[in-house]
Amino acid sequence: MTPHVTPHTLAAVKDADRKHVFHSWSAQALIDPLAVAGAEGSYFWDYEGNRFLDFSSQLVNTNIGHQHPKVVAAIQEQAARLCTLAPGFAVDVRSEAARLIAERTPGDLDKIFFTNGGAEAVENAVRMARLHTGRQKVLSTYRSYHGATAAAINLTGDPRRWPSDTAAAGVVHFWGPYLYRSAFHAATEAEECERALTHLADTLTFEGPQTIAAVVLESVPGTAGIMTPPPGYLAGVRELCDRHGILLVLDEVMAGFGRTGAWFAADHWGVVPDLITFAKGVNSGYVPLGGVALSAAVAETFATRPYPGGLTYSGHPLACAAAVATITAMEEEGVVEHAAHLGEHVLGPGLAEIAERHPSVGEVRGLGAFWALELVRDKETREPLVPYNASGSANAPMAEFAAACKASGLWPFVNMNRTHVVPPCTITEAEAKEGLALLDEALTVADRHTTAGQAGKTAANGDGRRAKASA
Numbered sequence: 337m338t339p340h341v342t343p344h345t346l347a348a349v350k351d352a353d354r355k356h357v358f359h360s361w362s363a364q365a366l367i368d369p370l371a372v373a374g375a376e377g378s379y380f381w382d383y384e385g386n387r388f389l390d391f392s393s394q395l396v397n398t399n400i401g402h403q404h405p406k407v408v409a410a411i412q413e414q415a416a417r418l419c420t421l422a423p424g425f426a427v428d429v430r431s432e433a434a435r436l437i438a439e440r441t442p443g444d445l446d447k448i449f450f451t452n453g454g455a456e457a458v459e460n461a462v463r464m465a466r467l468h469t470g471r472q473k474v475l476s477t478y479r480s481y482h483g484a485t486a487a488a489i490n491l492t493g494d495p496r497r498w499p500s501d502t503a504a505a506g507v508v509h510f511w512g513p514y515l516y517r518s519a520f521h522a523a524t525e526a527e528e529c530e531r532a533l534t535h536l537a538d539t540l541t542f543e544g545p546q547t548i549a550a551v552v553l554e555s556v557p558g559t560a561g562i563m564t565p566p567p568g569y570l571a572g573v574r575e576l577c578d579r580h581g582i583l584l585v586l587d588e589v590m591a592g593f594g595r596t597g598a599w600f601a602a603d604h605w606g607v608v609p610d611l612i613t614f615a616k617g618v619n620s621g622y623v624p625l626g627g628v629a630l631s632a633a634v635a636e637t638f639a640t641r642p643y644p645g646g647l648t649y650s651g652h653p654l655a656c657a658a659a660v661a662t663i664t665a666m667e668e669e670g671v672v673e674h675a676a677h678l679g680e681h682v683l684g685p686g687l688a689e690i691a692e693r694h695p696s697v698g699e700v701r702g703l704g705a706f707w708a709l710e711l712v713r714d715k716e717t718r719e720p721l722v723p724y725n726a727s728g729s730a731n732a733p734m735a736e737f738a739a740a741c742k743a744s745g746l747w748p749f750v751n752m753n754r755t756h757v758v759p760p761c762t763i764t765e766a767e768a769k770e771g772l773a774l775l776d777e778a779l780t781v782a783d784r785h786t787t788a789g790q791a792g793k794t795a796a797n798g799d800g801r802r803a804k805a806s807a
Contacts, residue, residue: 406665447635513565597678669762
């Protein structure tokens with residue numbers, strides 16, 4: 337699997353990266369990116385032959401795994417036939433990708449507007465909602481991520497928004513359901529659902545529902561913590577939106593295309609939004625692609641009125657060919673069903689067992705191939721293992737845990753005080769169990785930073801001092 341390389345190859349790659357690549361979300365002088373030589377299936381490897389089990393799916397997008405032969409072949413075939421064409425033309429592979437996506441969206445979301453990624457999808461969904469309703473205000477939750485472009489970053493609820501937040505973008509944030517750290521003092525899922533919906537209803541009332549174009553939600557929040565909504569919540573939001581003529585936009589950029597064990601996460605709760613944004617898993621990121629699926633009513637707004645938006649590479653043939661091949665392979669190989677099976681029979685039970693063994697694991701939550709472990713200093717108080725938005729020395733416990741994972745050959749997805757278990761949806765049961773075993777081992781590093789771990793260390797030191805005194 338590992339290609340033949342020389343030390344010079346590694347040095348050249350690292351040197352060019354350092355001199356010329358400007359990395360996202362990073363202080364440039366403080367990072368040392370791993371130089372990757374190749375990838376296949378659930379693994380990738382560096383130039384020194386170190387292989388990593390990809391429990392991050394990169395950025396939770398390689399749903400079909402690395403280098404799937406059917407998708408690679410489709411891209412090669414399309415490149416030989418027609419590499420690119422402007423979005424104003426009808427192109428067979430673009431039409432087929434739209435058809436396959438529309439067949440899998442809930443309800444009547446049968447029109448597809450293609451973008452280059454998830455952030456652009458959110459940008460255009462918000463623009464469509466504002467034009468359709470004639471209103472400007474948009475609501476989204478704290479603990480969310482919607483992208484890094486202008487509207488998307490303002491919709492985002494995590495600290496990455498702060499440097500770009502103008503407080504004048506027409507966005508209002510509210511609290512979504514999150515029972516483990518309930519903002520509503522709820523003790524059960526039913527209470528959390530009821531109180532979260534009451535909070536949203538009150539927010540709508542005091543913001544003026546007639547001023548609100550859309551409520552934008554991640555069906556299952558991803559980077560913010562994989563908080564699966566309690567039963568009835570999404571349906572309740574749908575009802576509130578209908579009551580006030582507000583559009584419901586579901587962001588499925590991370591949760592869509594098999595990640596949760598369904599084509600779209602909304603399918604788990606039988607909710608049909610007015611707009612869905614997608615990207616990532618639609619073609620496993622092999623070529624950049626995203627989009628918006630529109631309901632018939634929203635699409636009709638632009639039947640005779642031009643839609644004021646577009647992109648040079650909207651529906652790029654290579655990206656669409658990758659999407660067609662990905663969706664077809666997922667269907668033929670039962671990838672969505674496999675993800676559901678993994679969640680129910682491998683990842684879910686395995687993570688629950690791990691949580692029982694480790695004082696650092698406060699909660700396990702998720703579904704399909706989409707899980708989060710909330711790491712804490714104390715299970716009783718639920719104090720996070722590191723403070724909110726910690727950096728530098730304050731983030732040392734999580735940094736040590738991540739380093740332990742990588743040293744063992746497991747590549748984790750770590751955010752704040754959580755580690756997410758988000759492998760390719762094609763990962764085998766044996767590979768998933770291998771990853772769980774490596775995760776289990778690495779969590780012993782996190783355990784040292786818990787109150788239980790510190791107490792054990794203190795007791796051990798005391799025993800050592802007493803033994804020395806006796807001697």
